[in-house]
Amino acid sequence: MVRKMNIQRFWNSVRKILLVLVVAxxxxxxxxxxxxxxxxxxxxVKKVTQAxxxxxxxxxxxxxxxxxxxxxxxxxVPHYFSHANYANSQVPVFSVTSAYFGNLLSDRAYATDFxxxxxxxxxxxxxxxxxxxxxxxxxxxxxxNQAAQGASPYPSAGNVFFAYVLRPSTTNLGEYxxxxxxxxxxxxxxxxxxxxELADYPVAPVAVLAGDVLAFYGQxxxxxxxxxxxxxx
Numbered sequence: 001m002v003r004k005m006n007i008q009r010f011w012n013s014v015r016k017i018l019l020v021l022v023v024a025x026x027x028x029x030x031x032x033x034x035x036x037x038x039x040x041x042x043x044x045v046k047k048v049t050q051a052x053x054x055x056x057x058x059x060x061x062x063x064x065x066x067x068x069x070x071x072x073x074x075x076x077v078p079h080y081f082s083h084a085n086y087a088n089s090q091v092p093v094f095s096v097t098s099a100y101f102g103n104l105l106s107d108r109a110y111a112t113d114f115x116x117x118x119x120x121x122x123x124x125x126x127x128x129x130x131x132x133x134x135x136x137x138x139x140x141x142x143x144x145n146q147a148a149q150g151a152s153p154y155p156s157a158g159n160v161f162f163a164y165v166l167r168p169s170t171t172n173l174g175e176y177x178x179x180x181x182x183x184x185x186x187x188x189x190x191x192x193x194x195x196x197e198l199a200d201y202p203v204a205p206v207a208v209l210a211g212d213v214l215a216f217y218g219q220x221x222x223x224x225x226x227x228x229x230x231x232x233x
Contacts, residue, residue, distance in 0.1 A: 108222035111146040123219035138206040145199040146222045161218025187220035
């Protein structure tokens with residue numbers, strides 16, 4: 001009986017020791033896990049913290065590294081490949097000069113060409129301007145919306161025409177190729193029917209070369225007859 005009790009006490013002591021060892025081992029492992037640095041999930045790169053970025057910047061500054069001040073590059077291109085991040089490179093700024101070419105926009109003897117057609121109908125009149133264009137980009141046509149009909153049967157407003165950019169042939173005099181042809185354009189109504197005004201017809205940008213000319217087919221464009229720089233009818 002005494003022997004049995006000793007054996008029972010022995011196993012109770014063993015269980016307590018094992019329990020203490022298990023608890024102690026778990027506590028040590030948990031402590032070690034808390035001390036380990038966090039790792040990025042498999043396949044992902046560990047993110048750099050703001051503190052790490054600032055520390056790197058401080059080290060670079062201490063080593064004498066300086067950054068380039070960024071500003072607009074006039075008529076240039078961004079530094080896509082000389083900067084670590086091309087989004088931080090200079091923004092290009094282009095100087096653009098706008099100008100108007102063609103005949104003077106003012107009241108003329110005739111408010112429009114006409115060929116026995118009513119207002120709003122397409123007259124069979126094709127006019128090529130004599131003044132050549134320079135190399136550039138065409139962004140709009142303009143015409144003079146003449147209130148006084150003059151020698152025409154009606155004023156400019158309400159008439160329709162097509163506008164063109166033509167390129168003269170380098171081999172055959174009097175021949176042209178069509179660089180651009182607009183949709184049907186209508187001379188708008190005047191804000192004051194008694195006062196002439198400028199009419200603007202924007203178009204998608206068209207590249208033109210020196211020597212190209214403007215032309216139109218239809219009516220609604222004021223004109224004079226004769227002159228030293230007469231347009232071609």
